Amino acid sequence: MIKRIGFWVAIAAAWGIAWWTKQAFGIPDYVMWIGFVAIIGALSTFSLENRMTAVEERVIRKDYSGIVAQLEGERHKPQHKQPASLAAGGAIVSRVRPQHERLFEDFRWFAALMNRHIADEWAIEELPITDVRGYDGPEIGRMYDVWYNACKVGRMQVTLGAGALLSKEKERSARVDLKLNYLRFIPYRDAHSLLYEIGLLTGSYDRTSGEAFRARAASAATDALTGYLWEAVRQPDLDPWFDFMTEGSYGVLHDQVEHWRKNGIDPMTRWGGDRDNRSDD
Incomplete structure (x- = not known):
């Protein structure tokens, strides 16, 4: 839960910085939207890769502690x-x-x-x-x-x-x-x-x-x-x-x-x- 809240706080902060930059340098709205979509896509890809890695570790790298204890x-x-x-x-x-x-x-x-x-x-x-x-x-x-x-x-x-x-x-x-x-x-x-x-x-x-x-x-x-x-x-x-x-x-x-x-x-x-x-x- 804390990680999820932190994630959305980081997005809000990034959006605030981006909006200030837009106003300060007069960046067009469509450029801002393209950048926003690109950032969201990169974050989503990063999150998906982390989840897939975790699944692979659970499937391939099995926990053998119980077997070793028996051995x-x-x-x-x-x-x-x-x-x-x-x-x-x-x-x-x-x-x-x-x-x-x-x-x-x-x-x-x-x-x-x-x-x-x-x-x-x-x-x-x-x-x-x-x-x-x-x-x-x-x-x-x-x-x-x-x-x-x-x-x-x-x-x-x-x-x-x-x-x-x-x-x-x-x-x-x-x-x-x-x-x-x-x-x-x-x-x-x-x-x-x-x-x-x-x-x-x-x-x-x-x-x-x-x-x-x-x-x-x-x-x-x-x-x-x-x-x-x-x-x-x-x-x-x-x-x-x-x-x-x-x-x-x-x-x-x-x-x-x-x-x-x-x-x-x-x-x-x-x-x-x-x-x-x-x-x-």
Whole structure:
């Protein structure tokens, strides 16, 4: 209200000065009216630009204070809701093949293993869903919510790798798709630990070159985060989603699952599928 009154007072004062100038220098009326209209147009344009800028800031430059507070909040403890079977999770029974069943069984403790090795702030929580999304239609696999402290930041799913259904060999092949939001607010080392662990567990592991395999997993994580950083800097007004995909024979995951099975360890019941007592392997 005060700004509005001040605005009209300024216009009245300007009009008074203009009228005095007209009388003092004998300026014609039409010149005064042209000048008056020009001044009003300039003021209107200035006001409109300010309003548009304010709207753009509200739309594009969102207030992320609430999200940041969740990201810095107390860590979410995963509450796994594992499906009892592919059919129980919603997969179309007529489409289920032996390769799907094997993948489903091999990844039964994937979330538990992830939670034991990624940065403490993360939590991978399995969902009771086996009817997941594919590029060409529905797929079959496992699905997970991804949390960073108190904020649910995305989802991850596991499906068969490319060509797995056509292969006559009993080779393991899995594809992991990860989609995250708000990654720009998460520390680099934490983000890298998540991608590195996914690549380490699900990549094509060669026991004869363990160091090279770990280096490839680390490099893939670095490359993905570098690409995301580039886009975030290139378009600073946007908050781009982060997409990450990796595919492999998941040798490290398979070896760890077999180790737990042989020793009668069920991480879902023993540790709640979380990171408690990590040294007790």
